[in-house]
Amino acid sequence: MIINRRGVLAGLSATAFLLGAVPVDAKVSLNDVAYDPAQPVLGNPNGDITIVEFFDYACPTCKALHPHLKRMVLDDGHIRLVMKDWPINGEVVLYAARMVLAAGYRGHYAEAHLAAMEIAGALTHRSVDDALRRANINPSEIRDALDLHLPAIDALLERNRQQAKRLSLIGTPSFLIGSRLYGGPLGPDQIREAITLARRR
Numbered sequence: 001m002i003i004n005r006r007g008v009l010a011g012l013s014a015t016a017f018l019l020g021a022v023p024v025d026a027k028v029s030l031n032d033v034a035y036d037p038a039q040p041v042l043g044n045p046n047g048d049i050t051i052v053e054f055f056d057y058a059c060p061t062c063k064a065l066h067p068h069l070k071r072m073v074l075d076d077g078h079i080r081l082v083m084k085d086w087p088i089n090g091e092v093v094l095y096a097a098r099m100v101l102a103a104g105y106r107g108h109y110a111e112a113h114l115a116a117m118e119i120a121g122a123l124t125h126r127s128v129d130d131a132l133r134r135a136n137i138n139p140s141e142i143r144d145a146l147d148l149h150l151p152a153i154d155a156l157l158e159r160n161r162q163q164a165k166r167l168s169l170i171g172t173p174s175f176l177i178g179s180r181l182y183g184g185p186l187g188p189d190q191i192r193e194a195i196t197l198a199r200r201r
Contacts, residue, residue, distance in 0.1 A: 028166045033176055038156045039082055040101070040109040043073040047080035049198050051191070052176035054164055057096040057116050058089040058123045059172040061185050066117045068188040072195075079195070083113060084160045086172055094157075096128045101153045102146035103137055111135045112142070 034050045043051075053069070055062040073079045085097035096116050103112035115135040119127050129139040146153065164174070167181060175182040177191070178198025186194065 028163060030176075030179055032159075033084075033163050033167075034082055036156065036159060038152060039084065040104045040113075041080060041082055042110060042113070043079045043081035044077060045080055047078045049078065049178055049195055050080040050082060050176075051195070052082040052084055054084045054086045054160070054169055054172055054174045056085075056087055056089050056093050056172040057100075057119070057128075058093045062173045063117055065173065065185070065188070069191065070114075072188065072191065076195075084163070085157055086160050086164050086169075087157065088172065092123050092125060092128070095125055096123060097157060098146055098150070098153055099128055099132065099139070099142055101156065102142050102149060103132070105145045105149050106137075106141065108135075108137050108142075112137055 034052050051069075051073075053062070057063075069081070073081050085101065087093035087097045100109065100112040100116050103109055112132060112135060115131040115137070116128060119131050121127070132139045132142060167174075167176075167183070169183055171184075173185055175186055175191070175194070177194040178201060180194065180198065182190075182194060
């Protein structure tokens with residue numbers, strides 16, 4: 001079944017926004033979730049608001065939302081964006097997550113992340129490597145970086161998994177915006193409302 005991006009976004013329910021917004025549980029440190037020192041950051045690293053998205057490179061809703069989220073971050077200029085890999089859709093997603101994070105060690109995280117998010121069709125090892133090549137990133141060099149940094153990368157992915165578990169997340173995408181958790185998909189307008197709400201606090 002081919003999933004239309006517009007259809008995915010149009011189908012996001014407002015109830016996920018209204019019912020999913022809850023303060024972060026005390027058993028989970030906001031600092032640990034939003035400020036892991038090993039986690040690459042997009043947008044403005046000194047922004048006044050942090051958006052954390054738990055995502056998966058094979059998640060169609062994540063992929064459909066990402067261009068809108070990227071535009072929001074660019075237009076606003078004061079959003080710190082943290083994309084937390086939570087590879088729940090199989091081994092090839094784990095490969096994509098590892099490769100993109102390894103690209104960060106070579107100074108190419110933003111380009112590699114965008115390239116992986118823009119993969120059309122089925123996610124495969126080859127499609128990940130081809131996407132990196134289109135972004136002028138050599139997959140062989142990134143695999144070398146992955147060999148060097150695999151323990152640190154896998155430790156980060158395990159922290160992400162444990163945080164998702166402690167936050168009782170049930171799937172991707174899920175969001176932490178400011179200090180409030182949205183445990184389900186949000187549309188662009190709902191994210192803007194959540195940002196406004198966070199800035200009032």
